[in-house]
Amino acid sequence: MSSREKLEQAAIELITQQGYQQTTAQQIADRAGVTERTFFRQFSDKSDVLFSKTEDYIAHYADGLSRSTADTLLSKVYDVYYFVASTLFKNLHGHAKQRQLIIQSEPALIERELYKAYEVVQFLTEQLSVEFEPLATRLSVQSMNVVFHTAYEKWLAQPNDDAVLADIFADTYHAWQQLNQ
Amino acid sequence: MSSREKLEQAAIELITQQGYQQTTAQQIADRAGVTERTFFRQFSDKSDVLFSKTEDYIAHYADGLSRSTADTLLSKVYDVYYFVASTLFKNLHGHAKQRQLIIQSEPALIERELYKAYEVVQFLTEQLSVEFEPLATRLSVQSMNVVFHTAYEKWLAQPNDDAVLADIFADTYHAWQQLNQ
Numbered sequence: 001m002s003s004r005e006k007l008e009q010a011a012i013e014l015i016t017q018q019g020y021q022q023t024t025a026q027q028i029a030d031r032a033g034v035t036e037r038t039f040f041r042q043f044s045d046k047s048d049v050l051f052s053k054t055e056d057y058i059a060h061y062a063d064g065l066s067r068s069t070a071d072t073l074l075s076k077v078y079d080v081y082y083f084v085a086s087t088l089f090k091n092l093h094g095h096a097k098q099r100q101l102i103i104q105s106e107p108a109l110i111e112r113e114l115y116k117a118y119e120v121v122q123f124l125t126e127q128l129s130v131e132f133e134p135l136a137t138r139l140s141v142q143s144m145n146v147v148f149h150t151a152y153e154k155w156l157a158q159p160n161d162d163a164v165l166a167d168i169f170a171d172t173y174h175a176w177q178q179l180n181q
Numbered sequence: 182m183s184s185r186e187k188l189e190q191a192a193i194e195l196i197t198q199q200g201y202q203q204t205t206a207q208q209i210a211d212r213a214g215v216t217e218r219t220f221f222r223q224f225s226d227k228s229d230v231l232f233s234k235t236e237d238y239i240a241h242y243a244d245g246l247s248r249s250t251a252d253t254l255l256s257k258v259y260d261v262y263y264f265v266a267s268t269l270f271k272n273l274h275g276h277a278k279q280r281q282l283i284i285q286s287e288p289a290l291i292e293r294e295l296y297k298a299y300e301v302v303q304f305l306t307e308q309l310s311v312e313f314e315p316l317a318t319r320l321s322v323q324s325m326n327v328v329f330h331t332a333y334e335k336w337l338a339q340p341n342d343d344a345v346l347a348d349i350f351a352d353t354y355h356a357w358q359q360l361n362q
Binding site: 110140145146175176 | 255288291292293295296299316317319320321323324326327328330331335353356357358359360361
């Protein structure tokens, strides 16, 4: 494990045990067996350790976009989120669940989580607007963001750690398609 | 004008002139002709003056919900957002445009704006889940939130202050309905 991964793991353990407000960067560094200086070389503040780097995050969506061979807007956007659902969150159910409990405990962390999704939406809308009509692109990307996050919440609510996010995403997309029927 | 409204107006003027970071609560109070103490009796911090109170905000959606006579889920959610679009933002184009430029200049303000929408989505989802199926409810409310915010951005981008948000919302909803056709 890299020192970054050790710090992420230590943060989730500590905050789960004693709460977000009660946990300091120093404590997280101690638990991970590194110095506080190492913590602040990796992260700008305490909340930062709960979120992956924006570039890394966006890179997965960019990767999904470049792999899609779909030629219609909606199926292309679907492919991107399906790719992320089936790669990034594989075998991470337990970890994601613990992290989500922490996020939900602090409005500031919910805000940050929403902003991450907003950055992805902005990125995909820009990329796809080159090829597709801007309004339809914006609505498609935002709709798939909604489907993805609704699926993500359903996934986290599953008692079984074997639950597959990509499958739940596909089902949720189906439910979304039926809203208009 | 109440002291709250004076402070809101003063904040938008000052921040537009000199930037968000450069503007202090004291300066906003001075411009509004009240004391800094009055500022902090109304608002918890500088960013707060750019957002209406959560209860006030939610109350408009609750009002829309109680007025709707629609009996299907999607048309009920549509009615709520249409009501808010046609009342809350009437004759506010110039003001909303200035405010939006400020919000877009600061990630922390974008985060807060996203969180406000999240609170509305949570509220409506809870209210409507009593009557309708939870997954369809969540997807419908979130979809309408997407349609509303896309319409709001289109509205702000109009050069003419006479642009009517409710009309743009209705058109955007129509575009959203066609995504799946």
